[in-house]
Amino acid sequence: MIIAVTIIHIIVSIGLILVVLLQTGKGAEMGAVFGGSSSTIFGSSGAGNFLTRLTTGMAIVFMITSLTLGYFSGRHSSTSVFDTRSESAPAKPAQPIPGTPPQAIPSPAPAQPAPAQPTPAPQKK
Numbered sequence: 001m002i003i004a005v006t007i008i009h010i011i012v013s014i015g016l017i018l019v020v021l022l023q024t025g026k027g028a029e030m031g032a033v034f035g036g037s038s039s040t041i042f043g044s045s046g047a048g049n050f051l052t053r054l055t056t057g058m059a060i061v062f063m064i065t066s067l068t069l070g071y072f073s074g075r076h077s078s079t080s081v082f083d084t085r086s087e088s089a090p091a092k093p094a095q096p097i098p099g100t101p102p103q104a105i106p107s108p109a110p111a112q113p114a115p116a117q118p119t120p121a122p123q124k125k
Helices: 002-022 026-033 045-073
Strands: none
Touching: 002 045
């Protein structure tokens, strides 16, 4: 659903930009004095009324999709990648990298037997 709303949002954004750029500005009436042509492609009233309604409709859709995407981005999932890892899995020993010389692993020193204590000789009386 989020993907569909995002696609609609992008299409409406581009359409809104184009519709706003198609509208004539406030100072366009001065150009008509010097030989400007009338806009009869959108009817006798010109493009103003149609483009104004189209801009309003696209702005409403843009705001609705913006609020929807904002709502969905605020909801975080309660799971993460680390939650799926099992705790009982044994840790793997580190594998040596191929091509590197093996490192000497110090082995524990063998236990030295305690020096033998001479037994005291029995004393004669």
